[in-house]
Amino acid sequence: MKTNKVFLLTAVLSAHLSFAQFAKIVDKDGYVNLRETGDAKSKIIGKINSDEIVYVFEPDQANQNWLNVDYNEKTGGYIHSSRVKYIESYEVIPPMVRDENKAVFKSGNIKVDILTRKFNYKENKKFFSTSDYNGQKIEDQYKGQLIWGTDGTIPQTQYQSITVQIGDQKIKIPNKEIENLFNVNNEMTNCYFDRKNDTLYITMLNSDGAGGYVALFRIVKGEYKDRVLKMPF
The missing domain is CATH 2.30.30.40 (SH3 Domains)
Structure with a gap:
């Protein structure tokens, strides 16, 4: 029932963001x-x-x-x-697999592997820090970074790894760049390639329903460049 609720909330959010x-x-x-x-x-x-x-x-x-x-x-x-x-609008790298555990995209010599896992809150509770909001303590940071994907709830899932293979080059997105991104939805992940500028884009829309966020990772000329995170409303 919970999975269906999250899916419904994500679908509503996706419809709301049909242009954004x-x-x-x-x-x-x-x-x-x-x-x-x-x-x-x-x-x-x-x-x-x-x-x-x-x-x-x-x-x-x-x-x-x-x-x-x-x-x-x-x-x-x-x-x-x-x-x-x-x-x-760039070339789409089509998905080969997209489920709750992983997403795999492949086209020609380009392959993207995204692995996710359940989040063990008990083992990782020590890495959370809280802030005071109107007298209420809220966990808003994980390992010193702002938490994305929750709205005061316990994270359910997180990224395990994101790796990209372009020809003979293998690029791994640093753990620091993905460890504070929670409640992953691989079904709303996409990959695009700008061949002219040798740039791969990985985009995500993740949510627990209320704590929605969008993310973009950029690989330029075989090297990880940066990420962009936004609240999409």
């Missing part, structure tokens, strides 16, 4: 202006360099060519749609 998605900034000037509203005459409130990753929400209601984007915790605003390349 990751995108890369692409601008011949090397950067794009971030504006306060969806208008070319609006105040410039920041700049985002080309190749940086943003999370795109729905277009401006008054002008569909302007997108509401989130860049980091302090930077959000509007950019023109001509300045982004959606990650899902």
Whole structure:
């Protein structure tokens, strides 16, 4: 029953996020202006360099060519749609297996293996730290990092490993980059490859229902580059 409930909540969240998605900034000037509203005459409130990753929400209601984007915790605003390349528009690396224990993606000489496992809270309780929210103690950090995927609940699952094989190159995403990501949903994981720039993207939508988050991992020219984590609403 619990599994069905989580699946239903994830499905609802997925429907809500039918447009929202990751995108890369692409601008011949090397950067794009971030504006306060969806208008070319609006105040410039920041700049985002080309190749940086943003999370795109729905277009401006008054002008569909302007997108509401989130860049980091302090930077959000509007950019023109001509300045982004959606990650899902790149070549899809299809899934071979996607279940509660693993996800495997393969195309040609590219293979992605994602292993997950049940989370043992009793053994790992010592790695949690708490903060005070209105007089209530909340576990909000795991091994010194912000917890993703829970809403005050005990984590049920976590990533065990994520490895990528591109030709004869094998890349493992560092444990530090995945150990604080919980309640994994492999069914909502996808892989895309930008052949022109030799860049592999792995995207996820994970949730326990209320504690939803999206993640993107980037492998560039055979080396792990970075991750991007967002609250998708």
